[in-house]
Amino acid sequence: MNFAATAARAPSLAVLLALAPASTASAQAPAPEPVEIRAAVLRVDSPGPAPISRLDLPPADLGLAGAKLATADNATTGRFMGQSFALTEAVASPETVEAEMAKLLEAGIPFIVVLADAETTAKLADQAGEAALIFNAGATDDSLRAGLCRANLLHTAPSDAMLADALAQFLIWKRWDDWLLVSGSHPEDKALAEAYRRAAKKFGARIVEERTFEDAGGARRTDSGHAQIQAQLPVFMQGAKAHEVVVAADRADVFASWLPYHTWEPRLVTGSAGLRPVSWHPAHEAWGATQWQTRFERQSARPARPEDYQAWAALRAVGEAASRTKSGDFATLSAYVRGDQLQLAAFKGQALSFRPWDGQLRQPILLASGPVTASVSPQEQFLHQVSQLDSLGIDRPETACKF
Amino acid sequence: MNRVFAALMASAALFATPADASKIFVSNEKGNTITVLDGTSFEVIHTFNGGQRPRGITASPDGKTLYICASDDNLVRVFDTETYEELPSLPSGPDPELFVLHPSGNPLFIANEDDNIVTVVDVHTRQVLAEIPVGVEPEGMGVSPDGKVVVNTSETTNMAHMIDTETFEIFANTLVDSRPRFAQFSPEGGKLFVTSEIGGTVSVLDPADNYEIAHKIEFAVPGVLPEALQPVGLRVTADGKKAYVALGPANRVAVVDAETYAVKDYLLVGQRVWQLAFSADGKHLFTTNGNSNDVSVIEVATDKVLKSVQVGEQPWGVVAVP
Numbered sequence: 150m151n152f153a154a155t156a157a158r159a160p161s162l163a164v165l166l167a168l169a170p171a172s173t174a175s176a177q178a179p180a181p182e183p184v185e186i187r188a189a190v191l192r193v194d195s196p197g198p199a200p201i202s203r204l205d206l207p208p209a210d211l212g213l214a215g216a217k218l219a220t221a222d223n224a225t226t227g228r229f230m231g232q233s234f235a236l237t238e239a240v241a242s243p244e245t246v247e248a249e250m251a252k253l254l255e256a257g258i259p260f261i262v263v264l265a266d267a268e269t270t271a272k273l274a275d276q277a278g279e280a281a282l283i284f285n286a287g288a289t290d291d292s293l294r295a296g297l298c299r300a301n302l303l304h305t306a307p308s309d310a311m312l313a314d315a316l317a318q319f320l321i322w323k324r325w326d327d328w329l330l331v332s333g334s335h336p337e338d339k340a341l342a343e344a345y346r347r348a349a350k351k352f353g354a355r356i357v358e359e360r361t362f363e364d365a366g367g368a369r370r371t372d373s374g375h376a377q378i379q380a381q382l383p384v385f386m387q388g389a390k391a392h393e394v395v396v397a398a399d400r401a402d403v404f405a406s407w408l409p410y411h412t413w414e415p416r417l418v419t420g421s422a423g424l425r426p427v428s429w430h431p432a433h434e435a436w437g438a439t440q441w442q443t444r445f446e447r448q449s450a451r452p453a454r455p456e457d458y459q460a461w462a463a464l465r466a467v468g469e470a471a472s473r474t475k476s477g478d479f480a481t482l483s484a485y486v487r488g489d490q491l492q493l494a495a496f497k498g499q500a501l502s503f504r505p506w507d508g509q510l511r512q513p514i515l516l517a518s519g520p521v522t523a524s525v526s527p528q529e530q531f532l533h534q535v536s537q538l539d540s541l542g543i544d545r546p547e548t549a550c551k552f
Numbered sequence: 553m554n555r556v557f558a559a560l561m562a563s564a565a566l567f568a569t570p571a572d573a574s575k576i577f578v579s580n581e582k583g584n585t586i587t588v589l590d591g592t593s594f595e596v597i598h599t600f601n602g603g604q605r606p607r608g609i610t611a612s613p614d615g616k617t618l619y620i621c622a623s624d625d626n627l628v629r630v631f632d633t634e635t636y637e638e639l640p641s642l643p644s645g646p647d648p649e650l651f652v653l654h655p656s657g658n659p660l661f662i663a664n665e666d667d668n669i670v671t672v673v674d675v676h677t678r679q680v681l682a683e684i685p686v687g688v689e690p691e692g693m694g695v696s697p698d699g700k701v702v703v704n705t706s707e708t709t710n711m712a713h714m715i716d717t718e719t720f721e722i723f724a725n726t727l728v729d730s731r732p733r734f735a736q737f738s739p740e741g742g743k744l745f746v747t748s749e750i751g752g753t754v755s756v757l758d759p760a761d762n763y764e765i766a767h768k769i770e771f772a773v774p775g776v777l778p779e780a781l782q783p784v785g786l787r788v789t790a791d792g793k794k795a796y797v798a799l800g801p802a803n804r805v806a807v808v809d810a811e812t813y814a815v816k817d818y819l820l821v822g823q824r825v826w827q828l829a830f831s832a833d834g835k836h837l838f839t840t841n842g843n844s845n846d847v848s849v850i851e852v853a854t855d856k857v858l859k860s861v862q863v864g865e866q867p868w869g870v871v872a873v874p
């Protein structure tokens with residue numbers, strides 16, 4: 150194949166840019182100056198212990214890579230709309246985050262994706278006020294969709310309630326409804342355990358017993374400073390009431406990854422290990438997801454994480470609003486993103502949109518088991534009067550969010 | 553007596569000759585095979601290797617050459633429809649998914665899903681003539697009956713891109729509902745149908761009005777969740793009166809009046825119905841059912857589903873040759 154000759158004959162991008170009309174209606178008019186839509190992604194890295202598995206070590210561009218991919222996707226579409234998209238990437242520590250946010254706001258960036266803990270995210274939303282729409286692409290806390298909810302804050306990260314409900318629906322469908330709930334001792338573990346209690350009640354599972362695995366810190370257990378958690382677990386799990394599955398609530402990543410094969414009874418582990426509810430998994434292939442995975446891996450040379458997908462979904466929602474409204478105006482775009490017209494196609498087999506009562510993105514949840522996606526919730530047997538997606542998480546009548 | 557017998561033989565031969573020759577080719581995405589069905593009995597008569605992840609499938613106007621998008625081989629594989637012999641492959645650009653052949657039989661316009669381009673390939677010289685930048689995840693490809701316009705749909709950009717087949721340049725873009733999958737002109741070229749999988753609609757574009765949307769067709773089936781009604785493949789009968797729309801996970805094909813746009817019927821077929829093709833004589837419609845690994849045969853005159861035929865693993869595309 151004579152590629153040089155090919156390239157010469159192919160129309161150049163510049164020619165196409167000039168030729169491609171912003172919309173069919175304005176095909177005769179000269180292309181106007183592109184409208185620039187600016188966004189930022191801000192990640193807050195807190196010091197903490199390393200994850201149990203080195204496979205879970207966070208990549209340097211965690212979340213940022215997803216925002217970058219969305220910006221590239223938006224820009225490709227923007228070529229045909231007379232719109233361009235710009236992304237500012239920032240990584241802060243808890244000490245520097247306020248100053249970083251101030252810089253973004255000072256620069257007049259109206260769409261900001263935040264990957265931080267719940268309290269920091271709420272503070273950043275307050276700092277932004279009416280100047281920016283904040284997307285939470287990191288924190289799953291239900292509190293951030295309830296008492297800490299903010300009018301200028303949308304969530305593309307699923308809530309703990311959604312994740313717990315997604316797993317519960319599958320376990321109920323399997324008729325594994327006697328659960329042993331094992332939670333960690335950190336506040337975020339306790340909050341997640343509460344989400345599982347709520348899910349059990351909502352879908353009719355029985356929590357036959359609860360246990361808490363105390364994080365006593367490595368050095369207190371052994372002289373070497375290396376706690377053999379996996380060696381402690383069989384005894385810790387001994388003598389529990391008869392149960393069909395173990396549900397682990399360990400957001401702090403202290404013990405759950407060690408649970409499979411270290412339970413006393415030969416029982417499957419779900420929740421924070423084993424069968425895990427996640428917004429995204431690099432093995433997910435259905436509904437055209439393979440294309441997204443390929444695009445992401447080619448850009449970033451690593452498999453995607455849920456944070457990447459969540460950041461991508463946030464900025465794609467902005468891009469979708471821009472092409473549907475043919476506008477770059479902040480108020481117009483924000484209203485479209487929040488509104489019920491939004492039909493975000495995000496490789497989950499149906500259109501996604503934000504819940505008006507707490508700003509949460511409705512989305513199917515993948516149930517990942519090691520190298521594959523074992524199932525996707527909502528399970529089809531669980532119906533809902535409005536949208537089946539609202540069978541996951543906090544529904545309108547239950548919300549504690551007041552904007 | 554002899555004369556009657558001879559006449560019978562002659563008429564039998566007359567009917568038999570065209571019917572014997574017609575065949576239906578089905579690409580099996582997961583099985584990496586091509587299943588061949590007899591055009592009269594609809595029985596499987598042959599299966600051959602179609603390369604890695606065969607999806608888009610089409611034939612030359614004379615029916616002698618079969619083209620297959622072997623997505624994971626990054627090639628268009630070419631076969632003789634008579635002997636099933638593999639002929640030299642065509643370059644396709646990366647991850648070819650769907651393509652459309654110019655009505656004259658050359659060139660081939662290929663959607664490269666991973667690269668946001670449409671590749672134009674001369675099927676005789678096997679040279680790439682052009683690479684046309686389009687939106688994100690190009691998929692559906694349609695061509696106007698006069699061969700002057702090729703349409704590409706980009707799934708994440710949500711547009712139909714209209715391409716001039718002489719200059720290989722985009723001259724119009726139309727925003728449609730989410731995840732446009734497929735584009736098909738009416739036989740006289742006066743309408744362009746674009747299916748939107750996630751939007752759940754079919755947009756009817758008016759070529760005379762710079763491809764603006766003239767109408768949107770919506771679907772509703774009692775007892776089926778609206779989210780499951782996902783239009784994918786679409787075909788219009790040669791008389792331009794009826795359009796058939798594959799509704800993916802709803803396991804149904806919608807029958808639409810192509811003039812009033814009223815949905816007349818929903819035909820239950822196999823699971824995750826994907827692409828459609830008419831038989832060479834237009835009397836039957838074949839559907840690929842990806843999750844039940846079969847092809848349903850619909851009689852066009854009565855809109856009855858006649859039978860289903862097991863094919864390979866995850867059938868994706870289908871084409872009939874005379």
